[in-house]
Amino acid sequence: MEERLIKGDLTQGKVWKTILTFVFPLLIGNLLQQTYNLADSVIVGHFLGKEALAAVSASFFIYYFIISLVIGIGSGITVIISHYYGAKQYNNVQAAFSTILIFSLLIGFVLSAVGMLFPESFFRLVGTPPEVIPGAVRYFRIYAGGTFIFITFNSLLSVFRGMGDSTRSMLLIFITVLLNVALDIVFIIVFKWDIQGVAAATLIAQSTGVIISLIYLNKRHPLLSLKGKDLRFNRLLFVQGVKIGLPTSVQHCSMAIGLLVLLSVVNLFGTDTLTAYGAAGKIEALITQVIITLSSAMAAFCGQNIGAGAMPRVYLGVRFVTFINVLFCLLIFLCIVYFGREMMMIFTSDATVITIGRDYLLIVGATFLLHGAMNIMNGAMRGAGDTLFAMITGIVAFWFIRLPLAYYLSERMGDSGIWWAISISVTIGFIATFLYYHSGRWKNHCII
Numbered sequence: 001m002e003e004r005l006i007k008g009d010l011t012q013g014k015v016w017k018t019i020l021t022f023v024f025p026l027l028i029g030n031l032l033q034q035t036y037n038l039a040d041s042v043i044v045g046h047f048l049g050k051e052a053l054a055a056v057s058a059s060f061f062i063y064y065f066i067i068s069l070v071i072g073i074g075s076g077i078t079v080i081i082s083h084y085y086g087a088k089q090y091n092n093v094q095a096a097f098s099t100i101l102i103f104s105l106l107i108g109f110v111l112s113a114v115g116m117l118f119p120e121s122f123f124r125l126v127g128t129p130p131e132v133i134p135g136a137v138r139y140f141r142i143y144a145g146g147t148f149i150f151i152t153f154n155s156l157l158s159v160f161r162g163m164g165d166s167t168r169s170m171l172l173i174f175i176t177v178l179l180n181v182a183l184d185i186v187f188i189i190v191f192k193w194d195i196q197g198v199a200a201a202t203l204i205a206q207s208t209g210v211i212i213s214l215i216y217l218n219k220r221h222p223l224l225s226l227k228g229k230d231l232r233f234n235r236l237l238f239v240q241g242v243k244i245g246l247p248t249s250v251q252h253c254s255m256a257i258g259l260l261v262l263l264s265v266v267n268l269f270g271t272d273t274l275t276a277y278g279a280a281g282k283i284e285a286l287i288t289q290v291i292i293t294l295s296s297a298m299a300a301f302c303g304q305n306i307g308a309g310a311m312p313r314v315y316l317g318v319r320f321v322t323f324i325n326v327l328f329c330l331l332i333f334l335c336i337v338y339f340g341r342e343m344m345m346i347f348t349s350d351a352t353v354i355t356i357g358r359d360y361l362l363i364v365g366a367t368f369l370l371h372g373a374m375n376i377m378n379g380a381m382r383g384a385g386d387t388l389f390a391m392i393t394g395i396v397a398f399w400f401i402r403l404p405l406a407y408y409l410s411e412r413m414g415d416s417g418i419w420w421a422i423s424i425s426v427t428i429g430f431i432a433t434f435l436y437y438h439s440g441r442w443k444n445h446c447i448i
Contacts, residue, residue, distance in 0.1 A: 010164045010301045011086055011308040015316040022166050023297045023321075029157075029170035030289045030296075032177045034282075038346075039181045040198045041282050043188050045347040050275045052195050053347065054129070055136035057278020061263050062122045063144060065256035066115050067151060070107055072252055072387070074100060074155050075299075076245020079385055080237060081162035082303030090223055095234040097159050097224050099241070102233045104155040108148025115144025126260045127267045129274065135195045142199035146206065153206050156213045159224070161300055168216075172209050180205035247391035248382070254391075258398045262418070265406050269415045276356035279347040283357075284364060287332055291372040294321050295379035302383030311443070318380050325376060329369035336365045356415060363419035370430040377437040386442040390433070397429035 010018055045053040077100040084092040119140040123133045153176075157169040180201050187197030218226040225231075266277045298321055305313045336343070340358040348354065378390045402425035409417025436442070 009086075010304040011310055011313070015313055016320050019297060019301060019317055019320060022164060022301065023293060024166075025170040026161060026166035026297055027290060027293045029166065029173040030293045031286065032170070032173045034286045034289050035177050035181070038282055038286060039177075039184050040202065041279060041347055043184050044195065044198055045279065047188050048195060050271065050348060050350060050353065051131055052135050054132045054271055054275045054278060055139055055195060056198070057274060057281065058123060058126070058128050058132060058136050058263065059140045059143060060278070060281075061256075061259045062119075062126070062140065063115070065253070065260055066111055066144065067147060068249065068252035068256040070104070070111070070151055070249075072247070072249025073242055073245040074104065074151075074158060075248050075382070076243070076387070077103075077237070077241035078158045078162040079244050079299065079303050079382060080241055081159060082300050082383065083307035083385075085163045086304030086307030092237070093163065094224060094230060095232065096237050096241070098231045099234045099238050100155050100159065101152070102231065103238065104152045105148060108151040111151070112145050112147040115147055116141050119144065127264045129267060129271050132271065132274070139195045139199050142196050142203060146203035149203065149207050149210055153210045153213070156210070156217075161296060162303070163223075164300060164304065172213055175212065176205040176209040179208055244385050244387055247387040251387075251391040251394040254395045255398055258403055261403055262406055265403075265410055265418055266415070268410075272350070272352045273356055273415045275348065275350070276344070276353045276360065279344060279353065280357035280360040280364075282347070283343050283361060287365075287368065288371065290328055291325065291368070291375050294325055294372065295375035295382075297321065298376055298379030299383040302380045306384050314380065314383075318376060321376050322373060325372035326369060329372050332368060333365050336361045359416050360419045363416065364422050367423045367426040367430075371426050374426070374430040374433045377433050381437065381442040384442050386444075389436050389442065393429050393432045393436075397425045397432075401425040401428055 010022060012018070041053060041056060044056055077096055081093055081096045081100075084090070084096065119137045120133065122140075123136050128136060157172065160166070160169045183201035183204055184198060187193045187201055191197065193200075214226060217224050263274075263277075266274055298318065301317050302314045305311070305317070340361045341354055343361065344354040344357040347357075381387070381389065402421050405421035405424055406418045409421055411417070413420065
């Protein structure tokens with residue numbers, strides 16, 4: 001068993017090689033995960049029209065709010081798994097896995113019910129254009145009904161990553177993406193279903209991912225077990241995970257509510273701006289998946305190495321990943337400058353939507369490098385168990401900088417004022433994170 005377990009050990013070998021070996025499958029998996037979000041939008045935009053695309057866009061922000069509380073607690077337990085795995089305390093890894101699985105299923109069922117019962121109220125609350133609401137409600141009821149599936153699948157992927165097994169998560173995502181895109185084509189293009197077909201395709205694909213994951217864990221995993229005697233909810237580990245993850249949950253909840261408020265500002269400019277915001281946001285999400293991947297890699301890498309007492313490797317890892325971020329973000333921004341319109345044309349042929357979306361990408365894309373650097377430092381600090389600072393910075397930057405500026409600048413500059421507000425808030429968040437990271441106070445939060 002030790003030989004098979006050591007494949008996920010991030011505390012050994014050359015730092016750059018260890019990180020690249022871990023990051024590459026993780027990146028491919030995360031990009032694939034965004035692919036079926038993109039596939040949904042592309043197929044909806046071209047075959048069902050811009051109102052349907054706006055409905056999918058509006059649904060994302062509301063759905064993010066519903067699941068935001070779970071995201072942080074799950075990430076807190078994942079940090080615990082990486083620490084115990086790095087310290088070779090495998091019994092505690094099993095206990096933490098059991099706890100996150102049970103929690104994901106229970107809270108998932110509750111959130112599924114909430115999402116299915118009150119969708120129209122959510123959309124009206126944020127001022128969604130009237131012509132968009134009927135399609136958004138039909139899409140959201142099916143999509144939200146599968147919340148327990150989505151949460152469980154992502155929790156299982158996080159467990160694999162916490163143990164350094166990014167290849168397994170990549171393969172699982174690859175299977176679900178292929179199935180999702182195939183079902184999108186069948187339901188929308190062949191069967192001529194409405195927007196509900198897109199939601200059903202995603203639900204079926206992720207359900208398949210959960211089933212395959214559970215079969216693998218039950219039959220073949222050398223460490224984790226789904227047997228009844230091994231599945232126990234560990235209250236102490238859960239409380240520890242909540243302590244680490246609660247700040248992240250609060251941050252995500254706050255940002256989710258903030259995104260809904262920001263969406264209400266976007267909605268003031270009509271369907272064209274909402275559609276452009278959603279489509280450009282899909283492109284941004286695909287790009288920032290690289291940033292999120294680097295941050296997740298830092299959390300797992302630093303978590304294991306801190307658990308093993310190898311702080312010099314932590315610093316080397318942060319410097320190497322920051323270098324990758326600089327190269328990537330500069331390249332991407334050049335692509336936006338020269339091919340921004342073509343990127344938007346993937347989703348729509350509407351000239352107005354394309355122009356608004358390109359402006360969004362240029363303004364927001366100018367701060368991708370700072371966004372990436374901030375997330376890498378936050379990933380390292382999250383791996384140490386320090387999530388409080390990121391929460392405070394995120395809330396202040398969003399609620400006290402981005403939202404007031406979005407209202408103020410949009411009244412004077414039009415919809416581009418909203419995009420400038422986003423970039424300014426990212427810049428200020430980066431400065432605060434840079435100063436705190438270099439203070440070294442985050443190292444005092446280690447679990448072991």
